[in-house]
């Protein structure tokens with residue numbers, strides 16, 4: 018035995034007892050069956066069987082890094098959030114990028130929105146902004162989300178994603194036309210996680226010290242520049258290097274090339290909302306920049322890789338319901354549904370004490386609740402009382418709501434989202450199409466047509482409904498698409 022071997026620590030069981038043989042199972046005689054007293058073998062096999070937790074039902078595939086947010090502008094007239102209180106103030110962050118539809122082991126270089134889930138570890142608790150690389154979304158009501166995702170995932174019979182299901186749903190959900198146009202445009206396949214913008218997407222509320230509130234949208238503009246992959250490049254890369262995005266992010270940070278994003282907000286005074294030309298809480302719409310120009314407020318830098326992917330990325334949890342004082346929700350019905358869905362997913366996927374894990378717990382303050390126990394509770398509260406009110410000096414409520422209350426009118430009911438003066442499902446899709454260069458229009462139409470043409474030969478009705486939505490967005494868009502789809506379907 019070399020001196021180096023002598024210095025090595027002893028391999029142990031989970032209980033810390035030395036392992037005598039990690040190569041051979043204990044058997045009854047040489048070549049005989051295994052013995053139940055080989056507890057080391059059973060412990061190893063049993064633990065291995067339990068290595069996986071349920072993957073995220075969407076956004077299962079992702080990569081993450083820690084970083085720093087620096088405030089570069091005075092925003093105190095709009096929000097009293099402490100981490101946004103002073104120019105130059107820095108806040109630790111954790112950002113997880115993801116694709117949406119693929120499973121945990123799927124490839125990175127695919128046409129799909131990218132998740133942009135950002136945790137700010139603030140001194141008033143963790144603030145999560147769970148956005149995408151797209152400023153809009155496919156649907157505008159949370160009740161449609163499970164149906165939508167079912168069409169993106171695997172068909173119950175074939176076990177594959179089916180063009181029939183995707184285009185059936187999108188054709189019957191015209192509000193998706195804007196986001197689908199975005200997705201099949203050049204930005205639909207980012208070259209890496211470093212080369213995309215992030216958006217809060219929803220409208221959120223900011224409230225200032227005086228109690229006034231504003232509606233806000235967040236934009237994170239990549240300082241690396243937008244870079245995308247053409248469809249054929251992506252197809253090749255997805256096969257040759259399925260981990261392309263994940264590797265790119267990790268290696269850039271290892272090289273000390275820290276990616277950064279310029280953070281901007283659009284601010285809408287509360288009194289504008291009722292009469293704005295678009296419903297400002299409709300997630301299928303943007304606020305055109307000429308209406309509410311983006312204002313630069315900060316810089317986000319990613320500068321540290323997680324040490325352990327399972328502990329810090331797979332078990333990380335982000336919730337649109339994690340707000341801090343001075344920031345709150347808007348009445349966007351998608352956002353309202355998400356306020357329930359994420360924490361519920363976390364309890365199922367990671368467990369009731371998910372918030373206690375190092376990546377998830379507050380880093381700049383301490384969580385002081387009276388919730389206790391449950392699976393894998395680590396006893397962190399010691400002898401402290403676990404009820405309130407108490408007369409033992411326990412934590413007390415502030416009496417100050419985190420965000421402003423907003424007026425409501427009307428009767429309860431399953432209402433459609435209110436429609437404002439210029440609202441329809443197509444106007445912004447058409448505007449986006451007309452913004453594209455001629456080359457991008459051609460790539461957009463080719464991409465859409467290639468996918469629509471895969472709809473089953475006997476379901477022309479699905480094709481027609483799908484094309485009709487793009488026709489309504491822009492006549493030229495519809496015409497080109499119809500021709501391209503017809504050609505491809507003729508070729509069979």
Ligand code: HEM
Nearest residue numbers: 073076113132133134148149154159162218351354358362
């Ligand atoms: C009502 C609509 C939606 C519902 C019900 C929903 C639900 C979910 C659920 C259950 C997860 C998995 C959470 C987990 O297991 O940790 C998830 C992940 C995610 N969702 Fe949504 N989602 C919705 C819409 C959106 C929208 C509009 C965006 C972006 C603007 C978005 C961005 C994300 C991101 C980025 C993740 C991954 C978070 C992470 O990295 O852990 N989702 N969503």
